[in-house]
Amino acid sequence: MTGAEILIESLLAEGVDTVFGYPGGQIISVYDKLYNYEDRLKHVLVRHEQGAVHAAQGYARATSRPGVVIVTSGPGATNVITGVADAMVDSTPIIVIAGQVGNAALGTDAFQETDLVGMTCPIDKWTFQIRKPEDVAPAVAKAFHIASTGRPGPVVLDFTRDAQNGVAEFKYNKCDYIRTYSPCPEPDEELIDQAVEMINRAEKPFVVFGQGVLLSHAEQQLLEFLRKGGIPAASTMLGLSALPSDFPYYVGMAGMHGSIAANMMTQECDLLIAVGMRFDDRVVGKASEYARNAKVIHIDIDATEIGKIIPADIGILGDAGTVLEKITEKMQFSFHDEWAVKAREYDKVENTEICLPETAPVEGPIHMGEVVAKVAAVSNNEAIVVTDVGQNQLMSARYSRFSKTRSFISSGGLGTMGFGLPAAIGAKMGQPDREVCAFLGDGGLQMTIQELGTIMQEHVAVKIVVLNNNWLGNVRQWQELFYKERYSQTRMLNPDYSLIAQAYGIKYRLVEDRAELDEAVKEMIEAKEPYILNVHVEEAGMVYPMIPGGKCVDEILIRKDEWFDNGR
């Protein structure tokens, strides 16, 4: 068997059914062999390699299985780098297989040769250059093991032409052990006991959980832990949907545009329990003042995260599910009702001052939050919500409601505009039976708009909501608030999306009037095919509440020039 065939057989042995890719000169041998496997391995032809990697990320986030990308060398490989960096910081398991020139041509500036190993090894979990056909199967096996265990992440395989065309025997052994790699440390029982004691003693305990809960499949363990301890909990943006939105102890999203309750309670709690999260600066604000009255228990699978930003009184290294289960078993039943209901008091203010005016305005242009809330209601809170980056993302995070896990897919740490459309394609291909709804700004849509071609060719029934305000809205918001309304290069004109939709043969509707919104959203959700809903929303829309960068998380703007006042 050639190395190219071994690659495909190895992918099948790992249970891969879908790959996202784009052919080219130095990966052509793999594509030639792929031709024989069309009935067993679905290849999705994207329109740009960045689309392939974001689609693989969407696929991985929706299914929890690694997403696979196949691209050519040189520009094909450099075009996936944004997605590799994105998958690293957002802990997404993907495997990128990139063609490379022949061994003899390495380092000679050959046509479409680039130093992919040098470029990706600082920003991925593992990089390996395959130079011999007999190395293909072991490299793929290691790649899957490394990408999907411990804190998941991207793996890059740089696949030289000699390794693709050379012949070797195929024998596949799954990898479950690498001696220098211990992905899942057993939690220290002594630390668990100390944590239990600290939790039992706490009067105002508070949980902030992140994507680690989803990655560990620890949703149920978290729920039971919160129930038994009577502990209110906030989510990071990437942790959204790990708890159902209507769970009584859930107080919303923490951070810059999170709920007032989540941020105020962070400052008031006497014990902060962080589960599978990494204290991103968008969550923490001014780190030296964060959770200033609290002791901190930090549970994470990645040793480099514990104590990196916020010092932990107890840092427990391990899988979130295992650790939570052990703690729940040992701790006592508690109620902190007086403390937990504080959230509802903050919610009252937030609802009156911010949420209701945003989601149910009676006059003026359509608001972004209004559209998101409408889609959530019509889809019965069951859709997978995919977002781009910016106000569309923040509004989707704030006003979507979730009843199922793995329902929020967004570029968190890297904040990659252009992520939304291809990620939605990947999510839908991974979860064809679920409704997938992408909220995109007009800026982000135009960064990867070419992937409408992929939707056309593959008939991917994603629902695309364009929150169209003719601005790069999030930057515009910062310019309005912090740069004296000097709107430098944020005004952006749009093409006629009806013609674009028509060109790609995608169903389309424009909504400019509030009276039409309800019916249009219903029509979109009921459609069985891809659908673009272009909603003209208010141009000067702002996302509140907002903790300006570097401020403490209890310094919350609820309007321009108006701070949240705890006294009223």
Added chain:
Amino acid sequence: MTMEDKLYIISVYSENQVGLLTSISSIFTRRNINIESLTVFPSEFPKIHHFTFRIFTTPESAAQVVRLIEKKVEVVKAFWFECNEVNASEHDIVNQFLINRN
């Protein structure tokens, strides 16, 4: 470099892997830590390489750098200590690790 910075040695035992030196040195450069000197040589253990870096930094940052280096898949163990110290225990620790995980 600030007043608190001192000279530390970061000592790394690792399996040989193309690109590893790049990815370890990028851990330093990303944090604005200059590498004062660098040596790479075969260690006393078969097929295990020994890297040493001398850097000016704080103890907290040296400890975090070591954790980040240990996160690399091929790295067996990494250590940090002040430049004029001698770390007598690292041979035994690496030796024990290799015995346990083989």
